[in-house]
Amino acid sequence: MKILIKERKSRVLSPSTLKCLNDTPTLNPTAGCAHLCSYCYARGYSNYPGDGTIVLYTNLVEKLENELNRKRQTPGFVYFSPSCDAFQPVKQVLDTTYSLMALLLQKGIGVSFLTKGRIPDRFIALFKSHSDNVNAHIGITTLNRQLQKQIEPHAATPGTRLKNISALVQIGVLPEARFDPLIPGVTDSTDNLDPLLKILGRSGVRRVGLNYLFLRPIINKNIRDDLGHTKAMEKISQAFCDNVDLKLLDGKSRVNALNPDFRQKQYKHISLLAKQNGIKTYVCGYKNPDIAEDLTCSNIWQKYSDKNTVQYQLFNDHHSEITISQTSNPD
16 A cells, blocks of 8 residues: 655645535545545545555644634544545554544534544544544445455455454444345345344444445446456346436436336335344435435434434335334455
8 A cells, every 4th residue: 555645735624525414514634535445435525645545644633623623613523434445454654543532522623524444542532532433334245254344355254343342332422234235136135234233233223224235437447347247247237227317416416326117126125124233224315315314324423412202213115204213254
């Protein structure tokens, strides 16, 4: 992995283009990401440095402190990271991420993150002292290590992600799991998800976010490169044969999505599986605007005044009410 060291010229905290993060500033410690997930949309961004390269900004902590001191209103949370993973397996990245999160937490500002990486022990110790201000999401879609390595070649193993969940639960941070993206015919089957949901339920997870894969040109290319001429790739191609054109970002971005009837049916099925294990689900309304009118996912990044009173409805047939309700060795 090649690491380019640069100084950040633009501001550190940025508003998100995602409606579900409208009131939450975002922070990217790097441009580029070591995980190289096949489905990563950021690999198509204009500032993407190329596969195998990370741009690490050295002055982030100083700039962040200056920005916070100038703000009239302190944010409740800062979200890590819309274009990269905060817990990449690179020491320099982890050191920078730790300093940034420590600064925010010491100022009483919460940190939200979605990760598919390993959370080191020093972060767990930091979060333990600020457990009320940590909003954790663990991305995981399978226990099958061989499959996971194909689509997420440098991300943490399923077993490591389960250890992340256990460590967070032990310090009083109840993480949510994210089945995002579910890959049709590959990770969305009952045989794949039922054992995963059973383990998550026993681990203490009580909410899971659902979202299916959508295709941009770069995602289509990378998935084909990683999976090759396999049955899995054949199933994906067949699932996307309808060529459903979906508009995101208020119409500024267009993607190829799965048939909405298929997505709605599958989300309901997965939600019922989850319910059997004491888990509630929600669907990302931003990524499913054709079947989800409400941006349920927007609630998960907010700083709740009383986390125990946040209500979710179960996914059901009326898609306007989508607001909620070991086949392989994971190592």
